[in-house]
Amino acid sequence: MAGDLPTLPPLRDVIRQHDLQARKSLGQNFLLDQNLTRRIARAAGPLEGATVVEVGPGPGGLTRALLIEGASRVIAVEKDPRCVAALAELAQAFPGRLEVIEGDATRLQVEERLGPGPARIVANLPYNVGTLLLVNWLSSERWPSWWDSLTLMFQKEVALRLVASPGSKDYGRLSVLAQWRSRPGILFDVDRRAFTPPPKITSSVVQIRPGEMPAGVEPTALAAVTAAAFGQRRKMLRSSLKSATPDAERILETAGIPPTARAEEVDVSGFLRLTRAYQALRGPK
Ligand code: SAM
Numbered sequence: 001m002a003g004d005l006p007t008l009p010p011l012r013d014v015i016r017q018h019d020l021q022a023r024k025s026l027g028q029n030f031l032l033d034q035n036l037t038r039r040i041a042r043a044a045g046p047l048e049g050a051t052v053v054e055v056g057p058g059p060g061g062l063t064r065a066l067l068i069e070g071a072s073r074v075i076a077v078e079k080d081p082r083c084v085a086a087l088a089e090l091a092q093a094f095p096g097r098l099e100v101i102e103g104d105a106t107r108l109q110v111e112e113r114l115g116p117g118p119a120r121i122v123a124n125l126p127y128n129v130g131t132l133l134l135v136n137w138l139s140s141e142r143w144p145s146w147w148d149s150l151t152l153m154f155q156k157e158v159a160l161r162l163v164a165s166p167g168s169k170d171y172g173r174l175s176v177l178a179q180w181r182s183r184p185g186i187l188f189d190v191d192r193r194a195f196t197p198p199p200k201i202t203s204s205v206v207q208i209r210p211g212e213m214p215a216g217v218e219p220t221a222l223a224a225v226t227a228a229a230f231g232q233r234r235k236m237l238r239s240s241l242k243s244a245t246p247d248a249e250r251i252l253e254t255a256g257i258p259p260t261a262r263a264e265e266v267d268v269s270g271f272l273r274l275t276r277a278y279q280a281l282r283g284p285k
Helices: 011-017 034-043 061-068 081-093 127-138 156-163 173-179 219-231 237-243 248-255 268-282
Strands: 051-055 073-078 098-102 119-124 149-155 182-190 203-210
Touching: 011 081, 034 061, 034 119, 034 149, 034 182, 034 203, 051 061, 061 073, 061 081, 061 119, 073 081, 081 098, 127 149, 127 173, 149 156, 156 173, 156 182, 156 203, 173 182, 173 219, 173 268, 219 237, 219 268, 237 248, 248 268
Parallel strands: 051 073, 051 119, 073 098, 119 149
Antiparallel strands: 149 203, 182 203
């Protein structure tokens, strides 16, 4: 591709011209190092023939890397109108390949806009809504999911929670939601100084691929059971699960889990058994 690449202005010039001082309220920590953004784009690949959904393109550093690395189309959702204006120039440089939607990614459905070919979600997520977006993508009723992979920048502490095993301090609701029918992995860490402005802590690039859907488990029921169990993680399950069901002891017995166990001791398959027992007692929706 390198031969037909358009000449693009340095990102610092884009930021200056469009007056894009970072706003904390929008979780703005920009990546300006093209070696790093291209590394993230390559990690999300192969991108040829793929549509990439990017949340929060900001001044467009990762966006241009995705286009340079060969994404057929990028659909970028950005809440900050200042950035949307800056991205219009990038769209002109890659005709027909970049669609910028101004809006709040937590409220938008982009699935209908996808064409044929794989769909990959790639983002340096705004910290304030990153976990909410991830939980939405992981909890989709439709499975296999509309996305073929998620390649996402998170604070390292969130990344560790996604891949954590039972019994570790990082194991929690997010671990179960990320692992019950998907496979998460940490690709590499990114030093805080790689961002403008630098956040307080190290970040990690995470990749999640969809896996098999376990039989007989409704995502909303699993969400209810894990919310109750980890909502009071220090309590025994016979007590914490009462916020989801009056039959806590019975569902624990059916699932073969001691009533005195705590949420952090139960592995993913244990949560699936608990959810099936919860659904059976609750009856059809
Ligand atoms: N992708 C750019 C980069 O790597 O330099 C910017 C990443 S910055 C961490 C997060 C971006 O998400 C910002 O541009 C911010 O304006 C945008 N953003 C924040 N909340 C959003 C939301 N709810 N929906 C869409 N974009 C959002």
